[in-house]
Amino acid sequence: MNDYPVGQQVTYRYYVGRYYLYQHQLRKAEKELEFAFRRCTRHHYKNKRHILIHLLTAKLILGYRPTSQLLERYKLVDLFGPLIQAMLSGNVAQYVTALDAHMEWFLRMKSYLLLKERGKVIVWRNLFRKVYLITREPNRNKIRMENCLIALRISTQDPSYDEMDTEALLVTLLDQGYMKGYLHHYQSIAVMSNQRPFPPVASVHVTTEVYDESQNQRDGT
Structure with missing residues (x-):
């Protein structure tokens, strides 16, 4: 691949990254898009901006936060700034509002569903981390589900959430590695690990189902 001109390498790695x-x-x-972004020259501003949009989508879900200078340089503050702020604060309603405010644009960029499905998980993680830090008792690594439920209703601005919804979200975060610990169903608490109960998002490797095109091919084709 190194034998090809840089421009062709950038184009190829960009499309592989999109795939x-x-x-x-x-x-x-992230690896492919990072290569494409860094090797694309600054003289091709529109191309670099387009690559960056998709790179940011991957990086946000992987737990990396872009600098304000980078967003300003490529005129992406209005699009990604509110999303990042809501994600960091654990504000679910604000995150959904910020995403839906530019729904058509994110749909056109093929990023909307990914940011809504996977990005919201990070928002939940940050919300429950705040609950843990605020309500934690000395020498007791526990989160009461009733506190999580209150926070969830406030964050989503949806009073219909109940204990089962809260427990399901906690199970999801524990199962995917965004939280370390276990649920005690009968005591309605989450017992958190003594070490890094909320690992950095960038260190979490989520196992997802990979689409296999060969499964859709007919026999003999």
Whole structure:
């Protein structure tokens, strides 16, 4: 691949990155898109901006936060700034509002569903981390589900959430590795690990189902 002109390498790695992004293989997508972005010259501003849009989609879900200078340079503050703020604060309603405010644009970029499905998981993680830090008792690594439920209703602005919804979200986060610990159903608490109960998002490797095109091919084709 190194024998080809840089421009062709950038184009190829960009489309490979887009393919991985579509497959939800975010770390592979990040690697390819990072290469394309860094090797694309600054004279091709529009191309670099387009690559960056998809790179940011992968990076946000992987737990990396872009600098404000980068967003300003490529005129992406209005599009990604509110999303990042809501994600960091654990504000689900604000995150959904920010995403839906530019729904047509994100749909056109093929990023909307990925940011809505996978990005919201990060928002939940940050919300429950705040609950843990605020309500934690000295020498007791526990989260009461009733506190999580209150926070969830406030964050989503949806009073219909109940204990079962809260437990399901906690199970999801524990299962995917965004939280470390276990649920005690009868005591309605989550017992958290003494070490890194909320690992950095960038260190979490989520296992997702990979689409296999060969499964859709007919026998003999």
